Amino acid sequence: MNYLILGSGIAAMAAAEAIRNSDKTGRIRMISAEQELCFNRPMLIGEFALDGSGAALFEKQQDWPRQFDVEVRLGCRAVSIDRDAKAVHLEDGSVETYDKLIYALGAQVTVPPIPGADRESVLVVRTREDMEKIRARMRQAKQAVVIGGGMLGLEDAWALHEQKLDVAIIEQKQRVAFGQIDQSAGNLMKKRIERMGVPVYLNASVTEIGDGYVSFRQEIPGAAAENPPEIELVTIPADLVILSTGVTPNCALGAQAGLAVTGRSTGEKTASGSTETGEDFVCGGCGACCGGLQTGACWIAVDEYCRTSDPDIFAAGDCAAVNGRNDAIWDEAREMGRVAGSNAAAGSPRAADTNVPREVVQTYYPEEPEVYVPVTAQHIFTGFDTEVFTMADSSGAGTDGVYIRHADVEIFDYQRERYIRVSLQDGIIAGILLINASELAPELMDAYRRGDGEEEARQIIQRWKDSHDVDFKPAAPFQHR
Numbered sequence: 001m002n003y004l005i006l007g008s009g010i011a012a013m014a015a016a017e018a019i020r021n022s023d024k025t026g027r028i029r030m031i032s033a034e035q036e037l038c039f040n041r042p043m044l045i046g047e048f049a050l051d052g053s054g055a056a057l058f059e060k061q062q063d064w065p066r067q068f069d070v071e072v073r074l075g076c077r078a079v080s081i082d083r084d085a086k087a088v089h090l091e092d093g094s095v096e097t098y099d100k101l102i103y104a105l106g107a108q109v110t111v112p113p114i115p116g117a118d119r120e121s122v123l124v125v126r127t128r129e130d131m132e133k134i135r136a137r138m139r140q141a142k143q144a145v146v147i148g149g150g151m152l153g154l155e156d157a158w159a160l161h162e163q164k165l166d167v168a169i170i171e172q173k174q175r176v177a178f179g180q181i182d183q184s185a186g187n188l189m190k191k192r193i194e195r196m197g198v199p200v201y202l203n204a205s206v207t208e209i210g211d212g213y214v215s216f217r218q219e220i221p222g223a224a225a226e227n228p229p230e231i232e233l234v235t236i237p238a239d240l241v242i243l244s245t246g247v248t249p250n251c252a253l254g255a256q257a258g259l260a261v262t263g264r265s266t267g268e269k270t271a272s273g274s275t276e277t278g279e280d281f282v283c284g285g286c287g288a289c290c291g292g293l294q295t296g297a298c299w300i301a302v303d304e305y306c307r308t309s310d311p312d313i314f315a316a317g318d319c320a321a322v323n324g325r326n327d328a329i330w331d332e333a334r335e336m337g338r339v340a341g342s343n344a345a346a347g348s349p350r351a352a353d354t355n356v357p358r359e360v361v362q363t364y365y366p367e368e369p370e371v372y373v374p375v376t377a378q379h380i381f382t383g384f385d386t387e388v389f390t391m392a393d394s395s396g397a398g399t400d401g402v403y404i405r406h407a408d409v410e411i412f413d414y415q416r417e418r419y420i421r422v423s424l425q426d427g428i429i430a431g432i433l434l435i436n437a438s439e440l441a442p443e444l445m446d447a448y449r450r451g452d453g454e455e456e457a458r459q460i461i462q463r464w465k466d467s468h469d470v471d472f473k474p475a476a477p478f479q480h481r
């Protein structure tokens with residue numbers, strides 16, 4: 001069997017390992033535009049900030065191709081897929097054929113259509129090359145602005161702050177880490193970040209990135225609920241701008257080859273005519289939504305076996321979605337890669353059959369296919385003298401978008417600025433949010449996995465409170481939007 005893997009991220013590597021576990025004799029080739037084999041992307045900015053080279057990140061995989069008998073070709077971009085010929089065309093003009101293709105092309109940082117976003121001073125954090133550009137720019141820069149105050153934006157801001165740059169964060173939503181934390185935690189985070197000298201501008205939309213500055217439009221909420229918000233136009237200095245504005249899945253190659261894609265509209269009109277925010281759509285593989293970068297995230301559609309609409313092509317990682325959902329996290333990409341690789345190799349001789357000659361490798365061995373079980377999202381952030389731990393539905397939004405606060409266990413330690421919140425849905429723990437209380441994480445995670453309810457959550461927190469000198473009160477009421 002002849003396997004071709006596109007990409008060299010965690011999804012691609014997990015797929016290759018899973019194939020090799022099942023098929024000891026098949027030929028596995030991996031092609032990637034990046035110059036490195038998979039490295040720990042989540043550690044990228046932290047490692048560079050530490051020693052300036054990030055070298056430790058890239059050393060670990062040297063022996064991997066030999067260990068798993070994979071032919072690796074780096075620094076080479078795939079430009080099209082010919083499904084009839086079962087071939088992939090590469091940018092250097094060469095063509096690679098396959099029996100089974102694994103599409104694991106990941107995602108790229110979304111560059112919003114802001115005037116000036118193409119300036120040299122505007123950079124992103126995704127690859128080693130990106131980090132090298134940031135390091136070079138940092139040598140002359142004094143004032144940095146991070147656009148996007150999600151968890152990754154906070155990490156970027158913290159790393160730049162550690163490097164002694166003046167940093168500001170601009171966030172479009174009403175709190176930082178909007179997807180992971182609730183408004184109480186958001187207020188607390190803002191206070192702690194600003195106390196360390198990093199201003200956080202909320203409800204702010206960037207209008208222009210100029211030579212040495214960023215301008216934005218900020219909504220300042222009215223003093224009373226009935227007062228309309230005031231709009232301010234603000235300009236702040238910036239000689240280095242980091243965009244942390246979400247990711248766009250690399251699905252264009254697949255869409256252009258006619259693979260089914262799936263997506264979630266951001267509200268703008270797409271080729272499929274979708275206009276309502278959050279509405280699922282199947283755009284039919286036109287490639288316009290992923291190429292245009294503005295109309296919504298669009299992924300290669302896969303089923304729970306990570307099969308695309310073409311039975312010989314599997315897809316995994318940030319570029320693919322099972323049932324229209326992808327959280328763009330490491331564990332999800334790895335697990336999808338494992339499932340895609342296992343199922344691509346199903347029907348090939350397994351480990352015990354390594355003496356089977358190559359010519360009979362394609363003999364069908366009926367196997368139960370591996371099923372992808374969605375991974376529970378977890379986020380950990382440490383910076384600005386603050387530890388944040390979140391798991392599952394930690395912002396309390398509820399999977400169906402219904403706010404579920406009324407039944408929550410929510411506690412504030414005002415003195416030490418600690419915040420604990422356990423969200424409940426139908427009486428069962430649905431999410432965990434801890435600010436400066438990470439010691440509680442292991443027990444609460446176990447309770448979540450067991451499907452425990454409010455009483456168990458309260459007992460865990462009570463035991464912890466009893467062993468700590470804390471001044472907990474129920475959280476002050478606040479307005480949710």
Ligand SMILES: Cc1cc2nc3c(=O)[nH]c(=O)nc-3n(C[C@H](O)[C@H](O)[C@H](O)COP(=O)(O)OP(=O)(O)OC[C@H]3O[C@@H](n4cnc5c(N)ncnc54)[C@H](O)[C@@H]3O)c2cc1C
Nearest residue numbers: 007009010011033034041042078105106317318328329330
């Ligand atoms: C800075 C940062 C911090 C993060 N922090 C966290 C975290 O704390 N926790 C967490 O769970 N997740 C985190 N993530 C997300 C996580 O890293 C990703 O979900 C994961 O790396 C996705 O893996 P992947 O294999 O799907 O894609 P990728 O790692 O993007 O790999 C895709 C590969 O395909 C290659 N490629 C793309 N197009 C082509 C082409 N046309 N031809 C050939 N090759 C191509 C790319 O060069 C790349 O090597 C973070 C991501 C970043 C960038």
